Ligand code: AMP
């Protein structure tokens with residue numbers, strides 16, 4: 116266990132030089148205080164959890180202090196936003212403080228979001244508000260606990276610093292962690308600004324640090340791109356299987372590591388709705404729940420374009436062709452497991468599609484349906500769940516098909532079925548209204564609810580005593596919350 120001053124830095128991205136990032140110091144928050152910290156994320160840095168309670172913790176992550184070895188840098192990138200190319204973006208309010216390596220030899224980027232203006236701030240103030248910082252904190256740690264790759268969050272620091280959005284709010288900082296903060300948009304920036312040398316340096320950097328095994332392949336860059344395609348196909352399969360809607364899948368929000376990255380107006384589905392749009396500025400539904408699948412491919416094509424200096428167009432196309440079949444295989448595998456199936460049959464895709472259509476028409480709670488399906492035998496569970504459906508004949512037909520399928524899968528005892536299904540079907544997810552309750556309390560200075568919710572979501576598959584209120588469908592007020600896109 117380490118104290119805060121014992122972290123070891125090795126700032127490899129900063130060493131790429133000024134073409135890639137700019138040195139900027141964090142702008143301190145007034146009266147910084149700990150809102151919430153993740154012990155699990157602290158453990159990744161070998162940090163003693165007790166240090167979160169010390170004043171120096173809030174000072175470090177509130178922008179007042181820095182380690183001597185930290186090299187705070189704002190990264191430059193660009194990206195396709197809602198389908199159109201924006202030639203220059205960059206960290207407008209986030210700084211890569213440095214890369215810390217832990218005792219296991221892993222490197223973790225420490226990225227401070229809401230750290231003040233940078234050369235890339237454009238019209239923005241460089242700040243992040245408390246509510247969006249809490250949302251990103253809860254979501255990253257909750258996704259991780261669900262087994263969905265994501266950036267991590269070490270802590271949120273609140274403050275008295277006024278920040279103007281639709282109304283006056285308070286500034287906060289989020290300390291984000293990831294093995295890399297390099298986005299598809301980094302490659303696009305050097306491609307479209309025609310800087311082949313820096314583009315090559317970036318590609319070497321990513322290959323050496325994050326895809327070293329691809330060096331062994333005859334075409335290392337192609338192998339790396341294939342790996343990125345595969346990781347994204349797997350990631351999006353998990354989003355779809357668990358009902359996560361990212362909301363802003365611009366290419367600057369896509370990680371070259373295939374992790375969930377940059378949280379805005381995201382949402383987990385309450386009722387199943389394939390057409391759900393969580394981002395209220397997304398008038399055309401470009402990033403609707405079901406569109407995440409083709410958009411994943413679109414974004415990979417944008418990255419492929421930026422890699423044309425290194426890889427032939429034919430090879431890139433072939434690699435892109437892996438995306439959809441891989442997505443489908445991963446998705447179907449996850450959905451089979453959510454249904455409690457251990458074997459594969461040709462008609463399983465159809466079984467899943469029919470169920471989703473019935474859920475869509477009846478507004479069935481996506482998370483609770485699967486959880487309850489595993490509570491008891493297939494026959495008893497479908498009888499109990501039947502009441503949630505409007506099209507009863509349709510549901511009965513599905514239920515017969517499902518029971519027959521479960522029977523062919525094998526004769527497992529109820530206990531085994533429950534254990535297996537509950538291990539993949541969470542009881543607790545980050546519903547928007549739960550986040551909203553925690554945020555409202557935090558905005559009035561009470562951080563207990565954020566901490567409790569974080570705690571509950573860190574063990575989403577385990578039924579926790581006294582936490583029934585976190586496993587309910589949303590109340591009416593919580594069903595169609597408009598989450599502000601200004602963050
Ligand atoms: P986002 O929608 O949060 O992914 O941000 C898109 C771009 O705008 C990124 O380059 C951000 O760093 C930048 N940005 C977002 N909010 C602010 C802000 N309040 N001040 C400065 N830059 C911002």
Ligand code: MG
Nearest residue numbers: 367368377378
């Ligand atoms: Mg972003």
